[in-house]
Amino acid sequence: xxxxxxxxxxxATGEWCAKCIDVSNRLEKDxxxxxxxxxxxxxxxxxxxxxxxxALKHNMDRAPFFIVTDSNTTQIFDVYFKFKRHIQRFATxx
Numbered sequence: 378x379x380x381x382x383x384x385x386x387x388x389a390t391g392e393w394c395a396k397c398i399d400v401s402n403r404l405e406k407d408x409x410x411x412x413x414x415x416x417x418x419x420x421x422x423x424x425x426x427x428x429x430x431x432a433l434k435h436n437m438d439r440a441p442f443f444i445v446t447d448s449n450t451t452q453i454f455d456v457y458f459k460f461k462r463h464i465q466r467f468a469t470x471x
Contacts, residue, residue, distance in 0.1 A: 379447045381464075383413045384428045386440035387420045397441045400457045409464050 383404070385397035393401075404410040419428025419440050431437075431444065435453050442455040445463065454460035 379445060380414050381412055382431070382444040382446075383416045384419055384431055384437075384440055384442050384444065385416065386428065387418050387422075389421050394440060400441045403457055403461075407461060409461055412464050 383400075385401065386394040388394055404413065417428045417431060418426055419432055420426040421429075423429065428440070432440065432442075435442075435444065435451075437453065437455060439455060441457075442453055443460045445452045445454065445460075452463070454463065
């Protein structure tokens with residue numbers, strides 16, 4: 378079974394980063410939002426936020442990104458279109 382986490386960044390102003398807004402809109406428009414198990418916030422004002430901790434764990438220095446975990450592997454996607462291709466392969470194989 379696969380788990381997908383979408384990590385998006387909240388800026389110091391409290392607003393979402395522009396790229397995060399764009400990717401969120403694409404997820405809805407493309408119908409890929411239904412594959413996301415959890416949405417996690419990387420709050421730049423809170424170094425202990427789950428998203429910041431996940432970024433550190435996976436050596437990610439930009440957001441948004443996706444963490445795709447199955448029983449054997451973890452893949453990180455920081456480009457939406459690569460993530461979407463992965464999801465399309467996953468959806469057709471299921």
